[in-house]
Amino acid sequence: MQRIWDHGGTLTVRDLFEELRAERNIAYTTVMSTMDNLYRKGWLARERDGKAYRYAPVATREEYSARLMREAMAEAGDTEAVLSHFVAQMDGPESAALRAVIDKLAGGRP
């Protein structure tokens, strides 16, 4: 998937296979079945082009990324996914207040 996004535009199984083979020993059928899997899971769209399929990502990496972040940043209630955030973000005045007090706490001891 990373490859297909980096490639941009549409590509056939043959295109990707040639690209990958330059780097490592990989079977054509492996690439084909992987791309077929991604198509069936809704990550890739494909259209027939002669004998082969031409594949293209359904959405860009940025679109998926944005969707994930929307889900992650949504206040509870919007999403039911269980995400354990490291820490919630604060806004400007809150941040300033926290920093001031922590600096006092850290610096003000013998």
Place this chain on the structure above:
Amino acid sequence: MITALALLGYAACAAWWAPALLAPLTRRGASVRAGLAAWLAAMASVLVSAAVAIESSFRTVAADWPQLTQALCRSVAGGACTPAVYRSALYEGGVTALAATLALLSAVALWRYGRRVQRSRAQTRSHARTALLVGRALTDPASGIAGARAVMLDDPRPAAYCVAGRPAAIVVTSGALTVLDPPQLRAVLAHERAHLAHGHHVLATVTRALAAALPVPLFTRGAAEVARLAEMSADDTAARANGRPPLAAALIAIATGARYPSTRIAGAGHLGAGHPGPDYPDAGHPGAGHPGAGYQGTGHLSTSLPRGALAATACAVPDRVERLLRPASRASRTACTLALTLTLTALAAAPPALTLLAAR
């Protein structure tokens, strides 16, 4: 019927008042494990009592059913309809109505709970899958990551979170990477791995679904408190592995969205940089209950912040930073654990004790 009423009364009291008892004891995370156990025991105790009460009221109705129908029949037929029979019919009718209501309520609650758990599990897994495919692999600055895979997503807002799934994912935004130095990033990753290793997502799923199905104080407040304690528990694990200063600094950096050097707090007090202090042998029970002996406490960090300056969700940050910077003394930790263990025992013993007393 007496048993059922006693248990139901207990369940209602505990559901409304247990939070008031538990919240002050677990607030500062002086005893994380005992705190988690106490909250979960309170929830289990209420659920079991309510279930037993409902089951027992059902049995009462079933046993008295012939009597009830006979009484109804007589009252319709007139004839032998004495006031005593009439009153009895009213009583039986009331019992039946109560049992039916309870059955309906519990069915609705169960259904809502199940649907909620299922939906949240599906969304969580799909989020993890997508994150792993979309994110760029993040290589741990020090070593390879065992277990969950960590990925980086492009987003200017600093954030880090983990999401359970098969496999699980740890997501760090590019915004977070710009405000963290390598030891701090290691601390963040250790914190998230601790969540996954300890199965905190299961606790979150169950308690949040309970809160959605039965929105009474014990469950709504309990879900929030369990989440807070899980954060503190993960903090403890991460602090044990990498030391407290980088973790505390990482908390501040991500919360405020600006770099915060670990050395700024590493020099504070007795904190040794990079390794747990000598007074931190039992990482299961650290924290700050009260500023113990030897601390020149200037009041709690969270209370010295201006009231209302912090949103509810952000309130955990000062508490967590404070317990990393100023862990409680051993004595106050022990006291807190003891109090929580007593509470836990009382909560666990209440339903069987009530059943025995009422059955006499």
